Amino acid sequence: MDKSSLQRDSFGSKFGVIAAAAGSAIGLGNIWKFPYITGVYGGAAFIVVYLICIVLIGFPLMLSEFLIGRKAQKNAIGAFKKLAPNTPWFLTGWIGVAAAFVILSFYGVVAGWCMEYIFKAAANTFAGQSPDQIGGIFGGFISSASKPIFWQIAFMALTAWIVVAGIKDGIEKYSKVLMPMLLVIIIILDIRAITLPGAEDGLAFLFKPDWSKITGEAVLAALGHAFFSLSLGMGTMITYGSYISKKENLGETAIQVTIADTSIALLAGIAIFPAVFAFGIEPNVGPGLVFVTLPNVFQQMPYGHVFGILFFVLLAVAALTSSISILEVVVAYFAEDLKMSRKKATIIAALIITVIGIFCSLSNGPLAEAKLFGLAFMDLLIWCSDNLLLPLGGLFITLFAGWYMKRSSVEEEVKAEGVKAGYFGAFIFLTKFVAPILIALVFLNGIGLL
Numbered sequence: 392m393d394k395s396s397l398q399r400d401s402f403g404s405k406f407g408v409i410a411a412a413a414g415s416a417i418g419l420g421n422i423w424k425f426p427y428i429t430g431v432y433g434g435a436a437f438i439v440v441y442l443i444c445i446v447l448i449g450f451p452l453m454l455s456e457f458l459i460g461r462k463a464q465k466n467a468i469g470a471f472k473k474l475a476p477n478t479p480w481f482l483t484g485w486i487g488v489a490a491a492f493v494i495l496s497f498y499g500v501v502a503g504w505c506m507e508y509i510f511k512a513a514a515n516t517f518a519g520q521s522p523d524q525i526g527g528i529f530g531g532f533i534s535s536a537s538k539p540i541f542w543q544i545a546f547m548a549l550t551a552w553i554v555v556a557g558i559k560d561g562i563e564k565y566s567k568v569l570m571p572m573l574l575v576i577i578i579i580l581d582i583r584a585i586t587l588p589g590a591e592d593g594l595a596f597l598f599k600p601d602w603s604k605i606t607g608e609a610v611l612a613a614l615g616h617a618f619f620s621l622s623l624g625m626g627t628m629i630t631y632g633s634y635i636s637k638k639e640n641l642g643e644t645a646i647q648v649t650i651a652d653t654s655i656a657l658l659a660g661i662a663i664f665p666a667v668f669a670f671g672i673e674p675n676v677g678p679g680l681v682f683v684t685l686p687n688v689f690q691q692m693p694y695g696h697v698f699g700i701l702f703f704v705l706l707a708v709a710a711l712t713s714s715i716s717i718l719e720v721v722v723a724y725f726a727e728d729l730k731m732s733r734k735k736a737t738i739i740a741a742l743i744i745t746v747i748g749i750f751c752s753l754s755n756g757p758l759a760e761a762k763l764f765g766l767a768f769m770d771l772l773i774w775c776s777d778n779l780l781l782p783l784g785g786l787f788i789t790l791f792a793g794w795y796m797k798r799s800s801v802e803e804e805v806k807a808e809g810v811k812a813g814y815f816g817a818f819i820f821l822t823k824f825v826a827p828i829l830i831a832l833v834f835l836n837g838i839g840l841l
């Protein structure tokens with residue numbers, strides 16, 4: 392072990408590892424995106440396909456990332472340089488760092504919307520407004536020039552403030568508080584939702600599959616979402632894996648994080664759809680589901696604004712524990728490989744991302760007509776991460792763990808006491824064959840070749 396790896400910061404406890412990694416996975420993807428794409432693709436059948444994707448691709452890819460990171464004790468780019476010196480594999484890490492810039496730029500914008508909505512809910516802005524007016528409030532807000540940028544900058548400052556403090560005293564410390572808080576809030580919202588009169592229709596929508604709704608497009612959307620939701624394909628879990636102590640059982644950790652992420656997505660669906668159905672609103676409205684449909688639902692409920700505040704606090708907290716993990720991918724690289732101090736690395740990375748994010752925000756309003764490849768800037772970044780960077784990064788990571796790394800060194804990281812040989816064999820089979828083939832399909836489809 393070289394000197395620098397001896398001095399590396401690391402997670403201090405098992406709960407800290409789970410809180411931080413689950414904190415990364417659980418985010419806007421679970422609470423904002425999962426419900427609306429489930430709504431668009433028809434409910435329960437989509438969820439079943441999503442669960443299959445999680446098992447066949449999500450889990451093996453997460454474990455691959457953890458093991459690469461822990462073996463190398465390095466950031467996303469440095470890990471490939473160390474494990475595969477003098478080969479082009481380090482480009483996989485570059486895809487990850489590029490994805491971090493791209494994703495956090497738009498993620499910070501949407502997280503900023505959540506912060507504004509905490510205040511809107513607290514001020515009871517939606518009371519007595521018609522659905523059209525509530526839609527107008529959202530449209531007016533995201534397309535205005537300064538307010539969304541103000542919140543995006545505030546959110547990025549908060550993210551940077553946590554990351555600068557380091558792994559144990561920053562990321563782990565805050566995740567350990569914020570994640571239990573998130574769980575309590577979502578359970579309160581779930582209880583409220585399932586006790587609404589007429590909640591059954593919403594639950595049926597979530598849990599009774601109608602297989603006729605499953606199309607090729609739905610399967611690919613499920614697969615793409617599995618990546619985003621589990622924070623995979625861009626080295627986030629490589630970076631976090633490098634901070635996990637050798638004592639921890641990586642397979643068990645990957646299973647726990649995957650289950651936590653999936654459970655929260657389902658709990659978010661349970662908080663949202665019963666209310667949507669109870670108030671006779673269509674479930675398939677798309678991205679506006681939580682910013683337009685839900686305020687409309689809340690304002691019809693007794694004490695709705697209190698539930699509204701709780702809901703948007705939940706979203707902002709979930710977004711924060713994810714955004715710190717995205718920023719950490721860049722900061723770890725800047726600090727370790729470019730030899731910057733952690734503070735300087737964080738400030739530079741956060742500043743660049745904030746500036747790109749400002750253009751994302753403006754592309755919902757003043758710059759909406761400035762299209763690149765036919766898309767507004769923010770949509771272009773979302774397209775690039777969903778269809779290009781994450782699938783490509785994920786593909787190379789599974790190929791690296793499944794084919795490039797020696798079986799013995801993979802085994803050394805993954806095999807812990809009590810792990811049966813059969814489980815290890817299944818992981819290798821998924822990583823070598825199943826995951827890369829399925830990911831290649833998403834990729835080819837995403838770029839329009841399939």
Ligand code: PFF
Nearest residue numbers: 416418419420619620622627
């Ligand atoms: N998993 C996060 C979510 O579901 O919101 C988003 C995310 C975080 C994506 C970290 C990628 C990442 F590296």
